[in-house]
Amino acid sequence: MAHVVVEVMPKPEILDPQGKAVAGALPRLGFTGFTGVRQGKRFELEIDGPATDEALASARKVAEEVLSNPVIEDVVSVHWAEQAGTADPAEAR
Amino acid sequence: MSRIGVITFPGSLDDRDAARAVRLAGAEPVRLWHASDSLAGVDAVVLPGGFSYGDYLRAGALSSFAPIMTSLVDAANAGLPVLGICNGFQILCETHLLAGAMIKNTQLTFVCTDQVLRVENTCTAWTHQYSEGEQITVPLKNQDGQFIADESTLDELEGEGRVVFRYVGNPNGSRRDIAGITNARGNVVGLMPHPEHAVEPGFGPSTDGLRFFSSALTATLAGA
Numbered sequence: 001m002a003h004v005v006v007e008v009m010p011k012p013e014i015l016d017p018q019g020k021a022v023a024g025a026l027p028r029l030g031f032t033g034f035t036g037v038r039q040g041k042r043f044e045l046e047i048d049g050p051a052t053d054e055a056l057a058s059a060r061k062v063a064e065e066v067l068s069n070p071v072i073e074d075v076v077s078v079h080w081a082e083q084a085g086t087a088d089p090a091e092a093r
Numbered sequence: 094m095s096r097i098g099v100i101t102f103p104g105s106l107d108d109r110d111a112a113r114a115v116r117l118a119g120a121e122p123v124r125l126w127h128a129s130d131s132l133a134g135v136d137a138v139v140l141p142g143g144f145s146y147g148d149y150l151r152a153g154a155l156s157s158f159a160p161i162m163t164s165l166v167d168a169a170n171a172g173l174p175v176l177g178i179c180n181g182f183q184i185l186c187e188t189h190l191l192a193g194a195m196i197k198n199t200q201l202t203f204v205c206t207d208q209v210l211r212v213e214n215t216c217t218a219w220t221h222q223y224s225e226g227e228q229i230t231v232p233l234k235n236q237d238g239q240f241i242a243d244e245s246t247l248d249e250l251e252g253e254g255r256v257v258f259r260y261v262g263n264p265n266g267s268r269r270d271i272a273g274i275t276n277a278r279g280n281v282v283g284l285m286p287h288p289e290h291a292v293e294p295g296f297g298p299s300t301d302g303l304r305f306f307s308s309a310l311t312a313t314l315a316g317a
Contacts, residue, residue: 010196013243014196014241015199015266017196017197017198017199017200017201017239017266018197018201021201066150066154066158067150069151069154069187069194071186071192071193071194071241071242071243072194072196072241
């Protein structure tokens, strides 16, 4: 079963209150060396049918028109995943 | 009698209070349903507060795709008075009837307070019974209430007098203290605070909110 991964991030110029709160917590927990955190969203879309260019284009349209709000967010990636949950082979290792 | 519709979405909380405010202002409230595409011929529409679809995806995002919103966008573009309160404001931003967007309050906490607002634009369908510069107090209660837009959009809103309300004491980090805005035509207004909770003596901090609804009433009579 083919899956498309969509990643959405707050626009760089927009202050991300959630990421800022996480960044503020890290030094208190003993994790030093991180100067910032930004929090975004990852969606996994299950495709009905084969992994075609058309399906990927359709997922990109969904990402831009539904999964993100262009006023505050950017779609930073729309790509094929090997499996839901494990996503990229590199990440699954 | 003027008929003012109140749309109920899955997760709306304040639809009954909004309908009550409409009645107290002297208009007939008409309950509208998100899954219908009918506005039932009403003279104005209120999108109430709440947490439609549990704020999933983004606050107001999923409701902006409801069947009734297609009819509402067309009617609003044709001049129908529309008021979005809190989640209703978020829905209007998601449909792009209003500019900007709401993100989490800067302090990341739910804010619930009696909020002082300054009325900046008294030319809209929902505010013409207020005086410019008048300060009113109505409840504010939300988690995603921080109004943001890019600088050029903010400049455009300011330049065209489309900032309708500003916070007196910014409670959530909203850009330029903006609590409510209108569209270019002035028939669509959205704000995060809740005028429908301040319409009756003994309930809420004031009765300052009632004139939203009586403004719409006279606006619809004038338009009829």
